[in-house]
Every structure is written in structure tokens, then in C-alpha cells.
Amino acid sequence: MKGLRILGSGRSPKSDAEWQATVRTAFDGVKAKGQAAKDLVTGATYVVADPTSHDDLSRILTDIDGELVIYFALPPAIVAEVAKTLATVELPPGTVLALEKPFGSDSRSAATLNRHLLKVVPEEQIHRVDHFLGMATVLNILGLRFVNRLIEPTWNADNVEKVEIIYDEDLGLEGRAGYYDHSGALKDMLQSHLLQVLSIVAMEAPTSIDPVDFRAATAQVLRATQVWSGEPVLGGTDAPSRRARYAAGTVGTRTMPGYTSEKGVDKSLDTETLAEMVVEVNTRRWAGVPFVLRSGKAIGVPRKEVILTLKPVGFVPRGLKGVESPERIVVGLRPSSLTLELTMNGDGDPFGLERHDLGTTLEDSPVTAYGEVMRGVLGNDPTLSIRGDVAEQCWRIVAPVLNAWQKNEVPLESYRAGSQGPAAWRHDVTV
Numbered sequence: 001m002k003g004l005r006i007l008g009s010g011r012s013p014k015s016d017a018e019w020q021a022t023v024r025t026a027f028d029g030v031k032a033k034g035q036a037a038k039d040l041v042t043g044a045t046y047v048v049a050d051p052t053s054h055d056d057l058s059r060i061l062t063d064i065d066g067e068l069v070i071y072f073a074l075p076p077a078i079v080a081e082v083a084k085t086l087a088t089v090e091l092p093p094g095t096v097l098a099l100e101k102p103f104g105s106d107s108r109s110a111a112t113l114n115r116h117l118l119k120v121v122p123e124e125q126i127h128r129v130d131h132f133l134g135m136a137t138v139l140n141i142l143g144l145r146f147v148n149r150l151i152e153p154t155w156n157a158d159n160v161e162k163v164e165i166i167y168d169e170d171l172g173l174e175g176r177a178g179y180y181d182h183s184g185a186l187k188d189m190l191q192s193h194l195l196q197v198l199s200i201v202a203m204e205a206p207t208s209i210d211p212v213d214f215r216a217a218t219a220q221v222l223r224a225t226q227v228w229s230g231e232p233v234l235g236g237t238d239a240p241s242r243r244a245r246y247a248a249g250t251v252g253t254r255t256m257p258g259y260t261s262e263k264g265v266d267k268s269l270d271t272e273t274l275a276e277m278v279v280e281v282n283t284r285r286w287a288g289v290p291f292v293l294r295s296g297k298a299i300g301v302p303r304k305e306v307i308l309t310l311k312p313v314g315f316v317p318r319g320l321k322g323v324e325s326p327e328r329i330v331v332g333l334r335p336s337s338l339t340l341e342l343t344m345n346g347d348g349d350p351f352g353l354e355r356h357d358l359g360t361t362l363e364d365s366p367v368t369a370y371g372e373v374m375r376g377v378l379g380n381d382p383t384l385s386i387r388g389d390v391a392e393q394c395w396r397i398v399a400p401v402l403n404a405w406q407k408n409e410v411p412l413e414s415y416r417a418g419s420q421g422p423a424a425w426r427h428d429v430t431v
Helices: 016-029 034-043 054-061 076-086 107-118 136-146 184-202 213-223 369-378 388-406
Strands: 007-010 045-048 069-072 096-100 126-129 160-168 225-227 241-247 249-251 254-256 274-281 290-296 304-310 328-332 337-345 353-361 412-416
Touching (some): 007 016, 016 034, 016 045, 054 076, 069 076, 076 107, 107 388, 136 184, 136 328, 136 369, 160 184, 184 213, 184 225, 184 241, 184 274, 213 225, 213 388, 225 388, 241 388, 274 388
Parallel strands (some): 007 045, 069 096, 160 290, 241 412
Antiparallel strands (some): 160 304, 241 274, 249 254
């Protein structure tokens, strides 16, 4: 983007050269080359300042020429304090605020944060960044659902028995104890990323893919979402959620210590590294269908996919024999793929039934997920940014689960690093 300048600021002293090295490393990580990237690096500057100080912010803004994007990589409580200060400072017209998650720590704090932000700029100039909304495979669901004649009539409660949104990783804590130990899998992944994916999976077709229609459609889904109230789904357990934490084990070729032995972890916090939660979307399209959200760390065979398990057909003619396996639509998030798992006649016996998978691998987007979201931030297009009321709804949805866990009504189980989770949990992957 022509004329773009990157100005870093924080309380810690740092030279321009050190800041430029940080920017260069970030660019190298996404293979950003060329003269434009070099110019951004050499033009990057750093200012030591307290972001909650009126005088410091005023001093920084006197050096700003043109449109301004303020990107917060700060805890939500600090962002709220900075927003209070920004409300007392004269900002350039059209100033954009961009925030990384978490957006508050519960519904009340999210609402408070939104109030402070709206005193600075209007909602359409606030970008709450969730890079999952920029993932090409997540956006591919839009085309799969709304433009595909075979899929579109199937994507509803009449045909779908269960929806699973899974994001399991083989990574462990990876030095993130400072953040993760106070978050855990539920807040880090399910409350934010996976609920955003759910909103796209379950949304009605918007009139257009623009900031108004698209975000209204996803918001409608989340307003209709709540913790599952039907029959048990998670392996027969009555609770609509489960949690566990990894113990020492081997993931691939790596020997991994137990979570509580990781540097910086507070054992008393009972932080989970694997979380499952079942919710329901109370709309005409999805009433009665359980949506299972799951994310875990140190998983031996990680899965990152959206799975729609279809209901069995109402009638099978006599003479067709064999085991009927559930038919599924599987959207791979990483790597990008699409698989239709179908029951068809067997290869040997023309009257035998076997499962056949029809699949394709999708090309990765040349723009990273963060890049896609940042394109919206720099272009002031909030289509892929989270609206303020949606941030509050996501906290409302998980609140009953968080309360149950805090009261220890749901046990914190254990699993070996490199496994698929606790042995008693049902797993669809054979290890």
C-alpha cells in the first residue's frame, strides 16, 4: 500500500533498528519481498510511550500525516484504558481501531470495552481481528454452501445429524504460558475462533458479501446459539462439555513434558488444554442438530476440519448388503480440502455396500489469513471483522460452561501427549 508507514510504540525502550528488525522478521515469515516491503522496513520507526497517557498519545499524533490505523496488541483491560485516553485526544478523520482477541473476559467486560471504543470512533471503524475469518478454507464454505446445487439443499436439519468443528494441534504450550495459562482451550479457541467458523457454517444466505449483510447474517446465528439442551452427545456424558489436560508423552518425534511441568504454568489454575462443547442453533434450519466444538493441544493425529454427518436414508431396498457407514461432508481447514464420504456399491460385489471417498485438495490462498483480515483493516472494510455485539454474544454462549468448570461440576481429565485425548472419550481417528 503506497504511503504506508509502520510506527511501533510501547513502554519498553527500543531503537528504530530493533523495531525494523522485528518488522523484517515478520515480513520474512510470510515471504514478503520486493521494494515495497523493503521500504516499509526501512521506514519503520519506534516511539517509547505510555498508551494510557494523554500527553504521550498527543505527542505521537502530532507526527501523523494522513489516515491512521491504531492496532492494539494489548490485554482487553489495557485496551479499555487506552480507549478512555483516546477519547480525550483529537484524532485524524477516519481513524480506524484494530484489536486482537480476547475482546473482554466475559459479556460484561466485552460490553464495557465496546462502550469505551464507541466513544472514540463509530462501530464501522472498529476492527476486532480474528484471523480464522480470513482463512481461505473457511471462506470457501460460502461457495460450497450457496453456489453448489448438490450441497445447498442438503445443508439443514432435515439432512444433517450432527456438525463437528474440530481444531486439534500437535503443538504444546510453545512458551505461551503467560497468556495461555489464564485462558485455556475454551477461551483461546472455542469462544472465539470456532464460534466464528460456526457462524459461517450455520448462517443463512446473505443478500451480498458486504460489511452490513454478511455480518448481520453471522450475528443472527450467534444470537440463536446456546449450550446444548438435548440428549447426551459427548460419549454419553450428561454434561454438554468436557475438558482435559495433557500429561507427558511423545508427539511424533518430540518428547513433551506434562502441561503442569511447562515453564510458567501455575498448577492451581486447572487450565485445560483440550475442550469440547456442544451447542445448538435455534433456527428453522438447524433446530435439533448438535454442533460439537473441539480444540486440543499435543494431539497425536491432529485434525482441523468441519464435519457434517448426514442422516441415514429412510429406506434401503432388500438385497443390498453390507455395513452402512454414515455419509459425511468434510471440509479440511488445514490442509485445505473437501471430501464427500459416500456409501456406494462395493468394488467386488455389485450388491455389497462400501464407503467411497470423493475428495479434492484446494489450493492455498497466496494471502495468509492474517493478511486477508489486515487487507480489510487497511482498506477500512470490516466485512471480516467481528462486530461489537457478536463479541458479547460469544461470551454469553460459553458462560454456562465456564461457570460449571469453575464450580468443578465437570471433571478435569488427563490424556497422554501424543494421544487423541482421554481414553474414555470416543475418537474417530485410529492411532
